[in-house]
Amino acid sequence: MPLILPGNVGSATATTGYDVANSLRFNDGSSDYLNNTSVSSVTSRFTFTISLWVKRSTLGAKSMIGTVGGDSTNFGAIWFDSSDRLNCTEGSGGGTLNFITNRLFRDVSAWFHIVLAIDTTQSTESNRVKIYVNGVQETSFSTSTYPPQNSNMHLNRNGKTQYIGRHTDSTNNYYFDGYITEVVWVDGQQLSNTDLGEFDSDSPNIWKPIDVSGLTFGNNGFYLDFENSGSLGADVSGNSNNFTVNNLTSIDQTTDTCTNNFCTLNPLVAATSRTDNQNYSEGNTIIIPNSTDNYGTTFSTIGVQGSGKWYWEAQIVWNGTSNNANFPRTIGFVTEDYAFNYSYLGQDQESWGMMFSDETPDQWFASHPDENNNEGGTMANGDTVNLALDLDNGYFYFGINGTYINSGNPTSGASGTGAVFTLTATDLSKFIIPAVTNATNTTYYKFNFGNPAYSISSGNSDANGLGNFENAVPSGYFSLCSSNLADFG
8 A cells, every 4th residue: 555655744843944834725615716907017037936835625626726817718827627737837828838747646645845047038948937846846748839039928917817726717716726835936036946945954855934024025016825824915025015815714724734744535545346436625635535434444644653642623514314325434644555445443453433424323433453342432513632642652542522432541551551453563563544434424523633624723833832622632642744753753
């Protein structure tokens, strides 16, 4: 089974570097986007730079990162096509630009830093357009059309609508689905990759952001860091080129960023034959089957191995009907050796799950070949389930609204008080990956690995002060994110 780990990893204990606090989570089903109108007098239509970080959620569909223009033909755009290639294009009129990468962007667990740097005054054609991804200049293209020298570009044009997260053409919006942060627009300069990021001195293959607040942004320039929950479109460059927010709220502001990459569900890795109709949303934190009887097991993007204490939550969405077709199936975890041929978690030695039984009495029970036990606990719509995995001692605990069933105590250490599962040394030697089996489109889980897409009434962080959880995180437990993984790497 392929295991996909985060692309850019930062350390919670790092003493240097620049930490990005927030991103915006775009959900294409909600028609999320930002827009503004460019200034009446841009600094230069010849020379400018666009920089941003993105983490994709949906693959295989046209997805607009940003566009500028007034209609379907006279526009400029940065986008992913249905083959998952990066496109930097302009329509007819003015300058002509068309670049399509050979590189495919199919890692839904990774953040990508994309830079488009333009200077059409350059006499050498190859210097007029430079595209960087994670600090490396792209040189392999299926299409590469350079603009004529001294072309005026649509992308940096006076008085035109600028969009982040959708197409300028309202008949084909192609809304972006995923996460965006550190949106930088510099009007009047063709910047280099090193003006906007750097390779980590300790891990030279890791590209990371730098503080760009000191850049000269030019008349049409802006910098969106999404740190103000009350004004998500605020330009912090000093230009006040603010954006209007459409269908985005404070819930869509998340700490899943290019310097701390949180776990999500993984649409690329799913088990059983009945998973082709699973619908993912809200940055792959929610999965809903497309029918009333569509068992399918889905895994997360982050696995852990050998050590550490790990915590995550999920909110139950349930219609309250206790029958076989109307209750959430199993939530739990698998090892890297899961066989892919079972209907739900807990049917083989490589998976463990908690299932709510519709039999008398209604209660949660532990599902695993060696441990099929009634554990108790009722269920209601909106409940939060608590999942605590102690790899240091080999135990798993399960709670409801902060109370652990079987009188469990996740902080009991070697005694494993009330643990619903005990893991063997062989189990602990493998990667363990959070997972879920859904059964119906009327009942499902909203996952929270520390980056919830739903309202949290209290707000609790982990042992490193990271994540946002409904219930108190047991002492010594950590959320599943790259910063915490660095501590246990």
